[in-house]
Amino acid sequence: MDCDRSFRIDAQQLQRRFRSLQRAVHPDRFGQRPPLELSGVEPAQETDCDADSAFLMEIMEINEKLAEPKNEDILAEIETLIKVKQEELTREVTAAFERDDLQGAKKLLAKMKYFANLEDKLKAKKIPS
Known part of the structure; x- marks a missing residue:
């Protein structure tokens, strides 16, 4: 300041x-x-994750479970899974930044956006209707 x-x-x-x-x-x-850049790397977009098919399948499976009728056990399972994945991705992003791997960090941040979206859907599903 x-x-x-x-x-x-x-x-x-x-x-x-x-x-x-x-x-x-x-x-x-x-x-x-245009979007701001950090060392020539544009901010992450969901489409930038170059996601492998296993990652996309995992996201699709969670989305399918969230689309099913409300089941407290399944919602608790999904909530735990999302939390674990977010913590794991946070550690990986931190490590990528520490080794100055901005492209790697960008891909990981894009994956984190998928899980943030799933978390929003989960919260909406848990709200009593």
């Missing part, structure tokens, strides 16, 4: 710097621009 490292900081200076940075990076300034 471009302030002195101290417990006692100038709150007005900090607020001015914060607002200046907020204006500089506000989403409205980037609405018509």
Whole structure:
């Protein structure tokens, strides 16, 4: 934030710097621009995962289970599976970033989006109707 490292900081200076940075990076300034890149790598999209057929089959199977009539045992099983997969992918993404493998991280993040979508569907299914 471009302030002195101290417990006692100038709150007005900090607020001015914060607002200046907020204006500089506000989403409205980037609405018509192409996606931002990190070291030449565009943000991950679901279609970028170059997913192998086994991964896609796993996603399809979970989607099929979620489409079945509500069954608390199956929903609990899916919830556990999603949590385990998200934790696993988070570890893999962390490792990819640490070894500066941005393409690998991008593919893993795309896979994580699939599981985030499944989690949203699961939450919607658990809401009483």
